[in-house]
Amino acid sequence: MNMFNDPSMKEIVNDFCDEADSLFDQLENSLTTIEEDPSNTKELEKFGQVIDRIMGAAKSIGASEIATFCELGKVIGYKSSQVTDVPLIEVVVAILFDSLHMLRKMNQSLREGSDKSMNKLNTKAFVTRLNWLSEKFKDIERASCAIENTKANLSQNSIDELMKSLGL
Amino acid sequence: MALKPDIKILIVDDMSTMRKIIKNMLTQIGFTNISEADDGATAWPMIQSAIKEGKPYEFIVSDWNMPQLSGLDLLKNVRATPGLEKLPFLMITAEAEQGNVVIAVKAGVSNFIVKPFSPQVLKEKIDRIFK
Numbered sequence: 298m299n300m301f302n303d304p305s306m307k308e309i310v311n312d313f314c315d316e317a318d319s320l321f322d323q324l325e326n327s328l329t330t331i332e333e334d335p336s337n338t339k340e341l342e343k344f345g346q347v348i349d350r351i352m353g354a355a356k357s358i359g360a361s362e363i364a365t366f367c368e369l370g371k372v373i374g375y376k377s378s379q380v381t382d383v384p385l386i387e388v389v390v391a392i393l394f395d396s397l398h399m400l401r402k403m404n405q406s407l408r409e410g411s412d413k414s415m416n417k418l419n420t421k422a423f424v425t426r427l428n429w430l431s432e433k434f435k436d437i438e439r440a441s442c443a444i445e446n447t448k449a450n451l452s453q454n455s456i457d458e459l460m461k462s463l464g465l
Numbered sequence: 466m467a468l469k470p471d472i473k474i475l476i477v478d479d480m481s482t483m484r485k486i487i488k489n490m491l492t493q494i495g496f497t498n499i500s501e502a503d504d505g506a507t508a509w510p511m512i513q514s515a516i517k518e519g520k521p522y523e524f525i526v527s528d529w530n531m532p533q534l535s536g537l538d539l540l541k542n543v544r545a546t547p548g549l550e551k552l553p554f555l556m557i558t559a560e561a562e563q564g565n566v567v568i569a570v571k572a573g574v575s576n577f578i579v580k581p582f583s584p585q586v587l588k589e590k591i592d593r594i595f596k
Contacts, residue, residue: 309482346530350479357581357582453579
């Protein structure tokens with residue numbers, strides 16, 4: 298789905314941009330709180346929850362670059378909420394601030410409906426940074442709002458198989 | 466569509482973008498009686514009121530991750546309510562981890578759908594739930 302060229306998607310995309318802007322403000326508040334107190338891991342968990350919500354909607358409207366950023370931000374947020382290494386948390390916060398800045402720009406490009414303005418943003422370099430940071434937490438399994446120990450993510454087909462095996 | 470079009474449906478998602486997308490899809494499939502709630506905490510009183518009014522919801526489509534009352538907790542509330550033990554409940558999630566799926570199945574979810582999804586996939590899920 299290319300949201301830039303589909304008039305029927307315009308209203309939904311505009312709604313997404315408005316909602317995302319509001320949630321970016323929440324993310325920024327969370328990061329400011331963590332910056333002031335890097336031991337506040339609950340706020341990192343909250344960061345993960347909020348960015349998770351943006352990710353789901355971004356995926357659904359086909360805003361894949363925003364979704365990728367949010368997915369990495371979510372993993373980093375949830376995983377870093379499970380560590381107590383303050384210097385590492387400070388690096389996390391700095392990179393997440395930069396990523397949030399980039400997310401705002403990407404959202405603005407989406408609102409303007411221009412492929413060109415999106416292409417001007419050097420998102421690949423940021424994704425590389427986020428992946429690098431995500432690797433720092435590779436030994437931590439929980440990367441979502443799971444409430445018990447979890448393993449790998451499942452595709453829709455795998456879920457269907459699992460549901461079948463569970464009698465549904 | 467085998468199901469009656471005016472089946473009473475409640476969409477629960479904290480992102481209005483998602484509610485619009487899901488509502489559009491359900492409308493495309495042919496459903497006409499669709500309500501929305503912006504959180505599990507908003508949905509739960511709506512579900513209770515609908516029961517009292519004698520017009521209970523017949524299908525819940527809920528996101529998992531919501532700020533006040535999660536989809537899982539909403540599901541648990543629903544299943545703990547006499548008369549709603551079998552209410553069809555479709556859980557939507559951006560990412561499905563195996564542990565989460567098992568937890569939701571144990572809590573009585575009717576089926577799972579992962580974002581992003583198409584109207585066709587949604588229809589298949591609904592057909593499977595109501596078969």
